[in-house]
Amino acid sequence: MSRFIVGKHFTGILLLIATLGATQAVAADSQATLESLKNKALNDDLSYQIVESLTTEVGARLVGTPAEKRSVEWAVNKMKSLGFDKVWVEESEAQLWQRGDLSASIASPFAHPVAALALGNSVGTQGKTLTAEVVEFADLAALQAAPEGSLEGKIAFVAYKMARHKDGHGYGEAVGARVVGASEAAKKGAVAFIMRSVGTDTNRFAHTGVSRYADGVKKIPAVAISNPDADLLQNTLKRGKPVSFSLTMSASGPTGKTTTIANVIGEVTGASKAAELVTLGAHLDSWDVGTGAIDDGIGVGITLAAGHYISQLQPRPARTLRVILFAAEEIGLYGAKDYVQKHQDEMSQHVIGAEWDFGNGAIYELEPGINEAALPAMREFAESLAPLGVSMANSNTAKGQSDMSALGEAGQPAVNFNPDGSDYFDYHHTRNDTLDKVDKQALKTNTAIYTMFGFFATSTSTDFRPRPAS
Known part of the structure; x- marks a missing residue:
């Protein structure tokens, strides 16, 4: 009897050892694949070539323009050529935009032409030149605190200068004036609103971006001027004399018409759990200034290259990328909102997602937003990124960048890869967002990281989604 028990235990131990060995072999295979994908991306320039193709063959891609339509065709053809199994477009409607003409200058006491861009949604000056005295405010809060009626017939100028930070948080501190400044100025009686560009550069390029008018408030022209010109205007105001500013512009923004837009989607089909989706995202459109290389050509290059590398694997990972x-x-975020609406019935199948829509430098941090039970697996994956200078954040609250935030709000777990964005706002929304600004070496590193993440998330058995309530 005792000999039987010992033999039974010994057999069980052998089975356990065999099982552990198999698990380690799988882990070793996965690690080997991660290393192979990393080395491939680090020694390849595919993602850069994709950005070069997009910026050269299409260029700026403002919604409703012929170039934006070409970008959809370009993306479909590029995905097919890169080995995606399924490629399709999902169309919806959005407002048709236009950029109007603009001439801006300091009129007196010292005349200077000014580099400026209308903010998105801005009304024009109805074919006339608007000239009025300038009143300076240190920031949006100072403008909001101005007495009612104190700006009658004048132009409000918010001079706040965005601070440069690695994580780009200075943007959040500065962008409020761009979004609501015109309406706040109009409430005080202003006839126009100008602001220092939301940017960290010293170039004579203005930064555009969306502004929004409050309901029931008069719409007045809204313009951003370059950092050097904001300095010039401030120096002029320091002389203690009245300073006037001139604007001649047509409306920039919605035309009152709609246009067809399209999300372009490509899949690398999973081998055994094809219904479970790991998403990588970027936005295809751009502002009409520059060529949209950094915002968001980089994201397009990274995600398409990652999909290509994973499509070459044999066998394929279990889940679909x-x-x-x-x-x-x-x-x-019109495309993202439409995606959530069209795919609401399958959002529970979205296992995890990540987007690139910020930065030009190398990624330094992985920030998760996943089921807590999945954190150990994510930490283990993060260890494979450590040689690339990436650490894992202590927080677990990521919802996804930009468009992916809409999917995150709809329930998709997310990972944010945080890159060095120190120079991002030098080029953001300017004529200077061009291919030569792309950091080629950082792009290779970031492509490697997204590719490794894509493989990890599609091949692991870990479920990142929230656990059902018991």
């Missing part, structure tokens, strides 16, 4: 190039992000 879905790359989504979203439409109309710049004017209000």
